[in-house]
Amino acid sequence: MDFARTATWATAIKNLNPDNDLSVPLSDFLRRGQHFAEFCAFSLRESSLCDFLGEACKCAAAACNAPMAKVLQLGKSANRLTVIAQWGMGHDVVGSDAGLAEEGNPPGQALVEGTPVVVPDLSEWPDARVPELLRRFDVTTSINLPLIGRSGPFGILEVDYPQAYQVGPVEISFLAAVASVAAEGIELMSQREALTVQRDLKEVLLREQQHRIRNNFQSIANLLSINAVKTKDDAARRGFQSVERRVFALASMYDHLLGLHEQRDEVDLSRYLGSLCDDLQQFYALKEQGISLHCNRRLGMTVDLNTCTTVGTVVNELVANAIEHAFPDGVGRIEVALTSNREGSVEICVGDNGRGTRVEQCNGTGLQTARQLVTHVGGTLTLQSDPGKGALWTISLPSKGHSAA
Template identity: 45%
Template structure:
């Protein structure tokens, strides 16, 4: 039981005095319990506030039974009670005021004193203290129960009758349960709304941070490119190019992530690689070098972000390897493709029609690093190569979450 439900029940039940002569039929007890059960069921999940309020007023009216029921909420700016939900009253009543939280107003007394108010005949009250909403609907008997949360009373559940009506402990206890369930539901909805506001604020902050990171990546790439142009040392230039490629792969991932939900934990690998490959021509000056790039990617294969980052970085490395070593200044073609090999096994292939890969290159430090990276996501790297027939790299990995797969050996 939540805090609001406990407080509301305690306040509503504190004034009940049972009459030993009251006789209640079993059918009436079962009917009320069924109504409460349906109310609870209808408010499960993420039911909107207005749906919960409407369900409560109908439950209260049917369980008494009462021709009218309503929910009022206090406006703290001027202590005015405002109608939030109703049944049995004319259409358009929502938003009307129901007086202030002061003595003389039945609902106001219930809220101010945090206890039920049962008025058999509100017509006996001074006319100036009686809200117009009761007069306009010819209310005679009114029963008001406070809704309470951790900040105190904030609303009223009320049932009304157009003639004098005796309301005993049986119906008051029923209304107390309805009010308690309603207060608990309202508290949960407000807490959920507060979490959504907090989440959205964090989402905006995270999005801004992602933009800054992406911009910093672009700045780093520009700085590295400038350093490449300024250095005359071939080894230093190669190292700088290696850094440039890795930063480019990460910048491409951030560009892709900026188009996804902030809470996304998985990404469409095909769309990410396609977006990254769209920048290859400018990044590697492919057309100037006479190299064609062919893309054959399958969309709809979602992978976790670690896999996305790893595969994207390796694809970038292998494309760079083909650009630098496969063609020896002649024209050629590089193909990047992706297919699903089995239920949870995917393959990304980078191939070229260049001169092939020397056997010594298969044990290079760069390829050992690539295999080590793949080992981290449970993947492997296969290669097929022959002199003057090019090279074909196959990156094989699972698209299932990391916790469900084992790591492959390098």
């Protein structure tokens, strides 16, 4: 049993001395059992703390033949009680002051003494410390049970009657059961709220870190671009541009996969390739060069994060290679296609209608790295090309690397 539930139950019944000859009508027993069962069932649902405690008030009042009940919360800084849930009193009561947690105030005294406080007749109680809220509703008999959590008292479950009502062990024991379930629910919801706050804080910090990393990528790319323009050495310029292209690929991948869009183990590869092609269009200013880049993909295909990262790096390299070498006249077409075959393997094809190439000519550092990356995820990278007939690169991935969304 949860600590809050155990502590609340023990506090409520520690001074209870029922008569051995005490009997309860079967109809009352069944009625209270029905209300309590409904409350327990409600406690298992997803609900707000206000709705959950409102249900506790409803159960307590209905089962004890009371027209009204409420839950009071003890302030963390001020020693003051406030209504946070009610039944039979009207929603405007929520937020009302219920006095200090001190002797003389019935709910406050229950917290101070750590035991239920039953006031048979409030007219005989010292008037100076009776909360205005009790007078406003002409309360005569009031029952107050402490709600105890792991970090201390949370507040009070209070049941009130406008007329004198005989309160006995049966009522107290039943309300103890309701209060213990309520205390357990409060504890669980408080823990869940604390975890949510921590999660939200971590998300804010992660988002801030992501923005900084994106900015760093952009700064590096800008520096490389500036140095490429300044240098008079053609080989150095090509080196700067090559590194800039790879930094761009990393930035694009990071933005899509690790940014706000994808934070899951499985990534929608079709969406990512579409986004990557759009970024490549802008990065290389392809329209101005007379080169068209098309992305044909089967939607809803997902792969793990590592595979998607590999595909993005390799496709970026293949598209860049086509832009730089396939079109000596500066005009052409590149197509990126995503499909799957009958065996369930994923195929990503990068083709162009350029001048073509030979396999033995494809030994540059970038293409060698691309082959190694594809092999590392269990795939293959193959080339089909003839001089003057374009080139078609195919990345084949095993079926275990993807799933249908």
